[in-house]
Amino acid sequence: MAGGNNVARMSPRQRMINLMYIVLTAMLALNVSSDVLNGFSQVQDGIQGTNLNITARNGVQFAHLENLYEQNPEKAGRWYQQGVELHKRSDKLYALIEDLKTSIAKAADGADGKYSDIVNNDDLEASAVTMLNPATNKGQALRRNLDEYRKYVVTMIPDAEKRKAVENMLSTKVSARSGDVGSQSWEQKMFENMPAVAAVTLLTKVQNDIRQAESEALSGLIAAVDMGDVRVNELNAYVIPVSNMIMRGGKYSADIVLAAIDTTQRPEIFINGSKLDNAKGHYEFVAGSVGTHDFSGYIEVPRADGTTDRRPFKSSYTVMEPMATISPTMMNVLYAGIANPISISVPGVPMTAVQATMSNGTLTRNGDHWVAHPGKVGSESVISVSANIDGHSQTVGSMTFRVRKLPDPSPYLAIKDGNGNTVHYKGSPKRISKGALMASEGIGAAIDDDILNVTYSVVSFSTVFYDQMGNAIPELSDGSRFSSRQKEQFRRLKPGKTFFITDVKAKGPDGITRDISPMQVALN
Template sequence: MALSRGQMTRQKMINLMYLVFIAMLALNVSTEVLDGFVLVNDNLQENIEVTAARNKQIYADIDQAYANNREKTQVGFDISRDVRRKTDSLFNYIQYLKQEIAKKSDGANADINNLKSKDNLDASSEVMISPVGGQGNKLKKALDEYRESILTLISDNTKKDVVSKTLSTQPNERAKKDGKSWLQASFDRMPSIAAITFLSELQVNVKQAEGEVLNNLIQDIDIKDMRVNQLSAFVVPQSSMVMRGTTYSAQIIMAAVDTTQRPRIVVNGKELPEDKNGLYEFAATGTGKQTFNGFIEMLDRSGFPLKREFTQEYTVMEPMATVAPLLMDVLYSGIPNQISISVPGVPISEVSATAVDGGTLSALGNGIWVASPSPSKIGQKFVITVSARVNGATQTVARKEFRIRPLPPALAYIDYKDANGNQRKFRKGALSRALILNSPGIKASIDDGILDIQFTVLSFRTYSFDAMGNTTPELSNGANFSQRQIEQIRKMNRGTRFFIGDIKVKGPDGVEQETNPMQVTIN
């Protein structure tokens, strides 16, 4: 019972570790964050090895019990064989998916444990979600079938709930709000190292679900007393990744604890008070990998002290935040610039941001903010500070600078429909007289693949040339062709060239400008 409880608490730690790193992704992640996934994945691999070793020992105990008394243990023995087969099948399939994602990232000779292209955003999508050959639905079906078969073998409702949640393929609340399925939230545009880490977490959950069934079988065939002489000390932190200034929490327990007595726990030379019930807390200070150690002691059935030592590592991170512009690493004066701001492990409601220089910043909701740079600050920096409220205390966790740029020049065009009825933009070259006259006038916009901003055309002139080279200018009616311009164009023959110039436009920033002229040949 106690071993299973430790596994459940450890699972909470693993889930929290994974969620912290997923939150760090935002839109732009650093190499350090990607390397952090490697650390989490390594921890998960260690967890897999530990859990697999425990399960292997329980299988050995069941086998021994079966050899000693087949009649009594036949049912439990048969169930254990079936559970092992199903677990190994699902575990190996997940391992295969991890290798496929690694191959998509690094090539045929990829090494899961030494991934080169950690930030590859396409590998997991191709392997898991691709309409052709995507493995996602197959994995989801396998997890669903395994979960339902395992749940029928666990009698404790609390443990059932834990297994049901850890092997669930339902999207979490955030994914539901974003309209994403479990597969999309887990693998769509996910860095390859993050997808592999998520699959490692699934392997941990599968192994721990297997362990819950085995613990249940042990109780049913009454061999749990054989486990008492194999007691081990465990440190189960709520998270092995903590932010500097926050509180580190961990449960220190011994497997198969006797509820009639409380163990003596000593950490770093200091004994924990009995009323703490094994809860060890301290303030996280220095950053990087840290270690604490100690021992746990209790009396066995003969009254002799039984002592087990432990050592636990944890990692302290600097406070971090992600500030990611939805366009690029610049802000444009005169238009609202949307920015996504989040802090790993902190609810959006507890995150605040302020523009300390360059303009104003306002919240839209759901982590989206609008930055409005001041026109007088063009060429300077827009500075944002991000604060988070953690455990009742507010602290600044990030400072981000952006360059302020003016809007790029607009380009004029004639809006028309091609032979297939598709809307087109003509900027220069040859165009039929009919298409020109069917258009009411000209338009202007920034359309460079990054920005798509419409400008208002105030006026323009058309310039035609007679046989003597004389120029005839005609003025527009605002953004539309004037009647004189229409007559001018109507008289032109195929091959005639004319120019549209003196094009005056106004952008959303209120600034008027003159765009480059257009050369048009009647086709």
């Protein structure tokens, strides 16, 4: 509910609140973790504290309006009565939202739930049950109350730009976005599938908007009395950076402002001894060397008596090397002939702004995941990552991988264990029963060492039995299955006997047919 094209007309505190709100809504578009949900609690506490400060400030404004009425009831009476009604309606709507926050907390945590300390902060049903229940329609009622309050409060704000800013701030209009199917109400957008802690934080932001609107209206009423020439009695300098963490080659951007500034006389700003050539105090430069850097300066503003008041300030920023996180899912090598899953991310950059390329192979993307298909075995593949930062593409990192041929698989017999589960018997020293051997249809081959899990197709194999004279009796398979002659030899085996499976040929997903190691089968 923040926005409009009147940001420059807002106070520095309100601009910071709006920035926090933008960050909050951006995080809601992500698959957030528990750490991020806890971050919502910190945002909620910050806005709640700001609400208390604005409430106290509004109280001071109202007390001043009341004092003006006591000094001159005839002149200030009309505006004072409007202020009383404004104060009453603002408190009533603020209290209503306070009750809704408590209801959401109780829906998430039970009767003892408190919105200041929600235990089940990821509960996606609490806000919908409270606000979208068709039996109560609390969300719809809140929207109607906000619409009525907006129409009421803007009539007390004489400045057109401020009036437009408050209208946008308290607007419940939902703009259709590309890809949306059907219309969506304001309450659905605010509370459907919304974590409990996020819903409470959004409601706290609405309370902040109400207090801010009340403050603007009170200022308008005081100005209307023509006795409210408020003079600045305290000046503080602030540096408001877009971010304290930037990459080398990126831009550092900050707003340097003087709180409670007289808008009719712009202050002069000096940074490291040089005057800033920007009347609005916007300061930016291209970051160079890596590390933490400090800068300081002062702001000079003329007083009414002709003297100059100087207020110093200082701030710092950190420049880091461009970097990318590339995590190979299967060790630090890539295997030819199979799909190698790769994780790629760039800290502080959304996945949609990250691109990657690969030498000696191809790299394909599926959502936020990547799959590498390396080329020539024995060569190296380099994965290079770039990111769109401040509107231009920048290389942020690369990693070199060795390309290897798939290892040879091991042959096995698929048999049932005592629990009826299929297991891979890979030969002696373990032994199997004759019944398990007779139940097996043939042999398989695979790499199943918990690092790679790759299945091979057995092309052919032989079995070798030994008679009582020690003579070898070889028998050929029927592809990957035991032939009838091999099964006949199985039936003749006595307990404790062994035989060999040799000349195993298996074909892998890389299309290579290879001879793999034999196995010795031992019976109980």
